[in-house]
Amino acid sequence: MPFKTVDRRRALIVLVGLLFGLFGPLLAAAPASAHAALVASDPANNSIVPDAPNRITLSFSESVQLISGKIQVLAPDGSRVDQGDPSVSGAEVTIPLRTGGGRGTYLVSYRVTSADSHPVAGVVTFSVGAASTPPTADGVAEAAVDPVVKAMIPIAKYLGYAGLVLLVGPVLVLALLWPHRLERRGPGRLVWTGIGLVAGSTLLGLWLQAPYTLGTGLFDVTPSDIRDVLGSTFGAVMLVRLGVIVAAAFLLRPLLIGNGGADSKLDLALLGVLGVAALATWPLTGHPTASPVAGVSVVIDALHLAAAAVWVGGLVMLFGFLLPRASARELGAILPIWSRWAMTAVGVLIFAGTVQALIEVSTFDGLINSTYGRMILAKVGLAAVVIGVAAFSRHLVRKRAAAETPGPLRRVVLAELAITAVVLGITSVLVQEPPPRTAQVAETGPVSTNVEETLAGKSMSLQVSVFPATVGNNSIHLYAYTPDSKPLPVVEWKATASLPDKGLENIEIPLLRITDFHAIGDIQLPFAGEWTLKFTARTSDIDQETLTMTAKIS
Structure with missing residues (x-):
């Protein structure tokens, strides 16, 4: 079978893997719209x-x-x-x-x-x-997000991750491993594609943020809405990313068209600084900024992205250019170095991923019973497969047979790329899913132990507030109203508290009359339990009413 036909088939397999990675996770989970509570x-x-x-x-x-x-x-x-x-x-x-x-x-x-x-x-x-x-x-x-906007956000993020992969890994290979005799046109197009994807996903992200935050449709965006986004922290970070990408494009041009000998060390150093700045913009617009240890989370997330971009981007260069074009002698020098790079990148990925999971998930229950945790498990499972495949490719490199007959190694690299494409897709959805630490707060909602109850009597309605309704000192507010909700003047107030389970009966609650219909009091409640509160309001020399309620003290 001709080589070009085989190559096209393999390229088709990679494309299918990329498409599955992009759309597969979107079928499994929809992005959530709220990560604070x-x-x-x-x-x-x-x-x-x-x-x-x-x-x-x-x-x-x-x-x-x-x-x-x-x-x-x-x-x-x-x-x-x-x-x-x-x-x-x-x-x-x-x-x-x-x-x-x-x-x-x-x-x-x-x-x-x-x-x-x-x-x-x-x-x-x-x-x-x-x-x-x-x-x-x-x-x-309302908390609703337009369905089209909801679907477009992970797509934009996936394009950004793909662009980062096509930018970081290939640039490192061109700068440090590329044979001088090979032309750079093909890798150059790959890098320019990466730049375009990152820039395009950033612009798309800026546009989507307006309808996402406002809850409007994709095209129901006004210039003032875009100005508001640009004035936000999200907009500022995305503008920084665009600026870094533009600056990097100018510095990359000599590297992409040169023969490898004229690359300026200063340019490479500046590219390294810009790379760090660009990588930092991803965690600065996501979960790490809201982490309990934000500084640690931002650094860990940037390391995670950098390791993935170096590893997967290097695999793309290996599969698409080095294995088909480099000589056996050149591969014999390149592959051992690349193998060490890959092993280091995998180590960083495992370390950073573990730390991220511990921070965002924190509990075993959160790992098993939350969408975020289950997606983490899916990533771990796929990553384990990729690492196994990578270990086999490292075995091939150590045997040095790959330099002579690169076909088996190329098939292994293709498998790594297909699986990591799926992992990138899961990640694109994962960053939209609330982690268990915030999901638990959102489910709980505002927590208040206060007791609020309105007691209805024959001639009056008594509104009672007990706070904080916990063991220790508690304040009690009483408001008296007529049955038709008008303030009812009270001449004298009396109140008692009882907890029969503990043998506490009729503890008097001293009350202070604040207005004609409002009284307050303080009492020490030494035990948790169902306390019985009894209130007597005298409204004239002969008229009074006693109302009783139960207050749960925790």
Whole structure:
């Protein structure tokens, strides 16, 4: 069979591997849209407060950035009560409100961008005086992401990873291993393709970030939306990547068209610096920035990318150019060096991948029962196969038979490339999936142990707040209302607490009358359990009512 026919068939196999790597994971999992979570709010979610606050505070699990026009507060009648622009400090968002809001349930709608560039959206409700039907209105922020945008994001990331592979590995081989007698036109086209893919994926990523964060369609993007993206941390990092790629393109031209003897050491040093800068832009727009140890995660992720780009890019050069074109003598000198490179790169990949998994997954349950963890396991399984294939290729190199008859080694390298193409596809989806450490926070949501309950009597309605509802000192707020939700003046308050399981009966709760219908008190609750709270409100010389409730103290 002619060599060209065999070569075309092998190239077709590589293409199939690349396509499967790109689209296969997309069928298995859709990218998530939120990697931060609301952990607290003031007023607390579903709480009842006596007076309308003059501001609302939202606290998230990681630092966030505001999205213009995506935060609003609706009064019980559906009107907007937020005034001025909200402000953000790290993980805390403050929303100023108009004063003098009416009674009833308020709705806070928010959509912000988390530290790892993903949108976070949701609603919080609280009530003033008493609960009512929550307001509804058009324009409330939702967590939804347009399906086309959702599908395009991992494609853009895959193109970026592919470009990085076609750029880093081939440049290193050209600079340090390429035989002087061989022309560089073919490898040069490969490198220019890598530059184009990285630049194109970066521009596409900048475009997609606008509808992704706003929750709009792919083409529902205005110039102001793009300006907002460029003004964000994500946009700044992506612009740095573009600048580095342009600078690298100028420095690479002599290397790509020269004969190997005129390569400037200064240019190579500058290329190394630019390479480090470019690699750092990937973790700076992803999970590592929101890691509990962000500095470590960014460095580890950059090392992971660098090792993969060197290894896979080197394999592409080996398969596409060196094995078919280099002489046996040249291969005898090149292959042992490349084998050491590959072994080092694999070692770095294993080390960096292990550290990343420990940081992002942290628990065995997270590894088994989360989409992120299962995708990590899939990567590990495929990586184990690739490493096994790589070990066999290293065995061939050590036998030095590959220099004489490179065909078997070329088939082994082809297998490595096909599998690593799938791994790149999984990675493209994985970086969009929330890791277990943030998914657990998102599932838990804002945590509050406060007890809020409204007790209905014959002649009155009593709103009770107990906080923090934990062992130790607790504050109690009491609000008295008529059955039609109007403030009810109370002449005298009495309250007791009991925990029969521990033999504690009728512990008096001292109360202080704040207004006609509002009283507060403090009490030490020494044990966890189901406490019985009894309240007596005297509204005249002869009228009084006693109401009882159970409060779970943890």
